[in-house]
Amino acid sequence: MKKLLALFLIIGLASCKSPEARYPVSQKSGSYIDESVARNKKLVAQEEQYIKNLMAEDSTTSYQASADGFWYYYNTKVADSITNDHPEFGDIVDFEYSISSIDGQTIYAEGEKPRRTYAMDQEKLFSGLRQGLKLMKEGETVTFLFPSHKAFGYYGDKEKIGTNMPIITKVTLYNIEKQTNNELDNQ
Incomplete structure (x- = not known):
């Protein structure tokens, strides 16, 4: 009986011990993510340098840099005196576009x-196209030079555009249908 009582006493005291944190068997350092970031920064720098070299070779075209990380030029520009309207959130735009590789090979x-x-x-x-449309006015045609991260990125378009492929996109904006706040609220 004393042995049984001593056993219960030992079990009772042992169960009062607070739980200890369990540590992982192995720890990941995040080096894969660091390597991926470094690789992507290098890729972006190479693509941007290639695009800048292309623009430098083309002295007949007046390229503009966007704040969003791509370049463009106007094929057809509408004068500011005719309209200052650019598409905004919720506006309905009607446009058409073609795509070629950065080397000029037609894709679409x-x-x-x-x-x-x-x-x-x-x-x-x-x-890139979403941001580019915001720079356009009705009736304009603009050619955009997009690094791959502004185009279709790592996945491509799963048809003709491959992984990490910078592209040239020629866009014609035909119509901007402005939406009022009431129309946006009803959607």
Whole structure:
């Protein structure tokens, strides 16, 4: 009986011990993420330098740098005195575009992609084109030079555009249908 009582006493005292934290068997240092970031920074720098070299070789075209990390020039520019309207959030734009590789090889010819109606910032569209449309006015044609991270990035378009491929996109903006606040609230 004393042995049984001593056993219960030992078990009772042992169970009062506070739980100890369990440590992982192995720890990851995050080196894979650091390597990936370094690799991507190097890729972006190479693509941007290549695009800058292309622009430097073309002295006949007046390129502009966007605040969003791509370059562009106007094929057809609408004078500010005619309109100052640029598409904004929720506006419906009607546009058409073609895509070629940064070397000038046609990927999607003019007319190959159907004319598109797009609700600004409310539908899926690659980031460079979405940002580029905001720089345009109705009736303008603009050619954009996008590094791969502003185009289709790592995944490409799963059809003709490959991994990490910088592209040239020629866009014609036909119409901007301005949306009022009431129309946006009803959607």
